[in-house]
Amino acid sequence: MRRVAKISAAVLASAALTFTATACGSTSSEKKDSGSDSSSSGGGKGVKIGLAYDVGGRGDFSFNDSAARGADKATKEFGGELKELTAKVTDTEADREQRLSSLADAGYNPIVGVGFAYAASMTKVSAKYPDTTFGIVDSVVDAKNVSSITFTEEQGSYLAGVAAALKTKKDHVGFIGGADIPLIKKFEAGFIQGAKETNPKIKVESQYLSRGSDTSGFASPDKGKEAAQGQLDKGADVIYTAAGSSGTGAIEAVAGVKGAWGIGVDSDQYNVPGLAKYKESVLTSVVKNVDIGVYDLIKSIKDGKPLTGVNTYPLKDDGVSLSVSGGFLKDIQPKLDEAKKKIVDGSITVKTTP
Structure with a gap:
């Protein structure tokens, strides 16, 4: 095989x-x-x-x-x-x-x-x-x-964590997962590791929208919006959501707060027509091809x-990547490229569990 x-x-x-x-x-x-x-x-x-x-x-x-x-x-x-x-x-x-x-x-x-x-x-x-x-x-x-x-979702998420740590103005970021399952924990693990290895002082909020056999957390924009608003209220100013269409609600919430950023998942959400009015708040997306x-x-x-x-x-074959639409990563691109190189050459091993 x-x-x-x-x-x-x-x-x-x-x-x-x-x-x-x-x-x-x-x-x-x-x-x-x-x-x-x-x-x-x-x-x-x-x-x-x-x-x-x-x-x-x-x-x-x-x-x-x-x-x-x-x-x-x-x-x-x-x-x-x-x-x-x-x-x-x-x-x-x-x-x-x-x-x-x-x-x-x-x-x-x-x-x-x-x-x-x-x-x-x-x-x-x-x-x-x-x-x-x-x-x-x-x-x-x-x-x-x-x-x-x-x-290798954890590898793309590590880069998202690096980006979040470099863009936050409050040393406070958030992760929202669709369901508390091993697959989504890979996203969380990579994000937290990337953020903390970039800025050891950073605080990371984590929340899941559904648990067990309940998969509603992947198709509930209202839950995504509520969770993101809660993290914003706690002081987070960059929020990464790995929760399917629930992430659209999170991006909407982020767009309502000046200076806050959302990180999308799976598709380049800056270029999604249905999210056009929020795109200036989409820092990047962890694209899974x-x-x-x-x-x-x-x-x-x-x-x-x-x-x-x-x-x-894997990351080395662009199976996962960070989108650059909007140009919001230009100022930190060299550091992202350095992190990617270290993952690809094995200098950084990304965890698959938080």
């Missing part, structure tokens, strides 16, 4: 061109309980792509939209068909299994589960459909016909050489 997939320069260049494009569709607040689905055709035979989104779906301005960009790019290049199904906050394991099974029954290949929540259901469903290639983002499923698409991982998997199916195993996209 393949362990690490290297990102080609051609794919990265192409991804950079499409990076700021935001997928059209309803907002996450409209879709989060809808279980909605849609399909589109790129013409010709091409590849039949099945995309099972996490809560929020296409239009979340974040994680799901990044996956959608990869599928859209593949559909445009290869032709074929894209079928999209969206999770509900109230989903059970049976719901997720049914979603994946319905795509497999309809002949979609590959089928991508966007998010760790699909791990258990994909383990079961992939065994029932051995001739179909599945992909899962942000989790590992040990099966011969599954590609586990993972990222889910689109590249999804595109690579689809291309492998088209080429007749399906990717399987764990395929990791």
